[in-house]
Amino acid sequence: MNVAISITTISPDAPPDMHFGRAPAFLLVDTDTGQRQVAANPATGAPGGAGVQAAEFVIQKGTEAVISGSFGPKAYDVLAAAGISMYRASAETVDDLLRRYQEGKLERVEGAASATDKGRSQR
Amino acid sequence: MIVAVASGKGGTGKTTVATSLALSLAPHTPIHFLDCDVEAPNAHLFLKPEIEQGIPATLPTPVIDEGACSLCGRCAEVCQYHAITQVGGAVLVFPDLCHGCGSCVINCPEGAIREEPRPLGMLESGHVQAALEFAHGILDTGQPLAVPVIRQLRWWKPPHPDVLTIIDSPPGTSCPVVDTIRGADYVLLVTEPTPFGLHDLRLAYQLTQEMHLPAGVIINRDGIGDAGVLEFCADHDLPVLMRIPLDEGLAKGLAQGIPLVKLRPDYLSRFRQMFKMIARRRKEPA
Numbered sequence: 001m002n003v004a005i006s007i008t009t010i011s012p013d014a015p016p017d018m019h020f021g022r023a024p025a026f027l028l029v030d031t032d033t034g035q036r037q038v039a040a041n042p043a044t045g046a047p048g049g050a051g052v053q054a055a056e057f058v059i060q061k062g063t064e065a066v067i068s069g070s071f072g073p074k075a076y077d078v079l080a081a082a083g084i085s086m087y088r089a090s091a092e093t094v095d096d097l098l099r100r101y102q103e104g105k106l107e108r109v110e111g112a113a114s115a116t117d118k119g120r121s122q123r
Numbered sequence: 124m125i126v127a128v129a130s131g132k133g134g135t136g137k138t139t140v141a142t143s144l145a146l147s148l149a150p151h152t153p154i155h156f157l158d159c160d161v162e163a164p165n166a167h168l169f170l171k172p173e174i175e176q177g178i179p180a181t182l183p184t185p186v187i188d189e190g191a192c193s194l195c196g197r198c199a200e201v202c203q204y205h206a207i208t209q210v211g212g213a214v215l216v217f218p219d220l221c222h223g224c225g226s227c228v229i230n231c232p233e234g235a236i237r238e239e240p241r242p243l244g245m246l247e248s249g250h251v252q253a254a255l256e257f258a259h260g261i262l263d264t265g266q267p268l269a270v271p272v273i274r275q276l277r278w279w280k281p282p283h284p285d286v287l288t289i290i291d292s293p294p295g296t297s298c299p300v301v302d303t304i305r306g307a308d309y310v311l312l313v314t315e316p317t318p319f320g321l322h323d324l325r326l327a328y329q330l331t332q333e334m335h336l337p338a339g340v341i342i343n344r345d346g347i348g349d350a351g352v353l354e355f356c357a358d359h360d361l362p363v364l365m366r367i368p369l370d371e372g373l374a375k376g377l378a379q380g381i382p383l384v385k386l387r388p389d390y391l392s393r394f395r396q397m398f399k400m401i402a403r404r405r406k407e408p409a
Binding site: 046059078082 | 215217220
């Protein structure tokens with residue numbers, strides 16, 4: 001399973017970031033092989049539409065599950081439409097998060113952080 | 124002639140100046156007053172126009188014909204604002220990210236995208252007096268895009284060669300201000316004589332330089348702060364056209380929506396004198 005965790009700096013040792021769209025980077029983990037890769041988030045400084053762009057980015061990377069502190073409404077809609085599961089980052093380190101994830105102890109995120117303007121699904 | 128009243132910093136007195144300039148020159152000069160500060164229009168509080176007309180301000184926003192869409196992803200690829208994305212078997216449109224550029228419509232190979240007007244706000248117009256026409260734009264609460272409303276306001280009420288257009292600009296130096304002061308013959312920069320005022324005046328002045336627009340400064344709340352603004356103006360040959368002192372009586376009256384020239388009629392002639400100066404300045408070769 002390919003899991004993406006939002007992290008606070010472009011480093012494999014960075015702690016989890018509490019926001020998905022504008023997180024500086026993602027730690028991409030293949031939980032089957034244990035392989036880890038850090039990818040800078042192209043949307044971190046986007047003037048607008050960061051959530052959509054970050055979601056497109058992790059989808060492109062073949063992610064199947066995302067762990068972050070919170071997901072904005074647009075990021076949530078895009079990830080949900082792509083069938084990607086979202087989990088709440090409720091631990092201090094990525095190792096703890098991954099362990100809890102594999103034990104099935106992470107809370108599933110159902111709904112965006114604030115649904116001010118939900119994307120209009122047209123299909 | 125078009126005179127725009129701008130500032131870097133907000134709350135410096137743009138509307139105080141713009142409305143009093145208009146009231147000083149009308150009725151002798153026919154005036155068209157445009158409040159382009161669509162995020163917080165407030166000139167009507169001073170001018171109290173009778174609103175006669177109103178039209179919605181809209182932005183063309185894509186709507187996808189699901190039957191015709193082949194899920195090629197071209198629209199999402201060309202959208203610079205990430206307003207369209209295609210994931211799996213779905214095309215998602217986020218209208219509030221859309222800038223209405225039309226790239227998705229032009230690039231769709233299936234002709235599956237049409238545009239529908241999305242309401243952003245309202246444009247209203249009316250009269251303050253026979254020779255003083257008024258119009259403003261009102262951006263809906265929660266809408267992030269001020270520029271399309273400003274552009275539509277300026278298209279709706281285009282400048283006329285025989286009429287003096289006075290424009291009340293939004294604060295700052297970003298896109299809404301650029302669109303507001305574009306085409307102005309003169310920009311009045313209202314500031315306060317404080318380090319904060321100077322910081323933002325410098326940015327606003329750089330913007331007028333970049334846009335090749337002649338500018339002059341009005342210092343409001345004069346008597347506070349320091350000499351920084353005056354020194355900056357002297358160093359950059361930027362004329363200080365008027366200084367309005369900080370005065371509790373003025374502040375109280377303005378807070379009740381009473382125009383400066385009604386509170387202090389001596390400003391009528393000061394604004395007229397100032398306008399003569401900038402009209403002359405405009406005729407000088409650059």
